[in-house]
Amino acid sequence: MKLIEVKDYQEMSQVAADYLLSKVKSSNQLTLGLATGGTPQGLYEALINDHKQNRTSYQHVSSFNLDEYIGLSGKHPNSYYHYMNDHLFKHIDIDSKNTHIPSGKAVDLEKECEAYDEKICLHGGIDLQILGIGSNGHIGFNEPGTSFDTNTHIVDLAQSTREANARYFDSMDEVPSQAITMGISSIMKSKEILLLVSGEAKQVAMKKLVEGEISEHFPASILNRHEHVTVIADKEALAMVKGLELLNR
Ligand code: PGA
16 A cells, blocks of 8 residues: 555645546546545545536446445435435536446345445556545445455445434434445555545544454455555544555555
8 A cells, every 4th residue: 555644634635636527538438437526525626626617528427425324315415325416417518328326226225235346347457546444444435344256236324324324414313324335355456546524533444444453343454455556645634654664565
């Protein structure tokens, strides 16, 4: 893993945007893996600003999102379909036909999972996957205990994840209890991964990622086995990490 240490959330977002934009500009065809949540919002804002100012085009870009809540339609304001349109897609010139998010309302959810991995495969795999990390170490919605061998699958959300995401809902009861997520194996097949980590809430997760063992109890630890991971983390997130030299190895 390679570490880019930044001052704060704003710098993390801009550095991530510059990184992603260099790929967008230098490729004829690019498949991105995209994430939702609080972490990538600043990155998406920076991409939108760049699109307004420099007209960087996304006509040659396809995207696959990591996950979606089960039971929420795309129209629901808390669905990740809605999030992606609102925070990115409608502001840039990406073709909506090229954006992919698992459907949490599919009649046959198992089939939806299989079809999602097949679609990624047909696109030649993900070139650059954007990832955040849950404070419990989840990546996508792969909660602690998920097998490293999983493809896209249905998950029961951990209570801590539902609590962390409750801030977007009117009440805890409304937070879905299940989701579809790209599996750990699906994520690890990405050619390159960009992990964004910011803030105090991620200090323990960051420490475990760098200093802990590789274990299914801490899903993100598998990233230590990927050949091409860049972590962009701010000072606050890195505050508890003693062995910073363990990164950049
Ligand atoms: P956050 O979530 O970006 O909202 O902190 C990250 C995650 O759960 O993967």
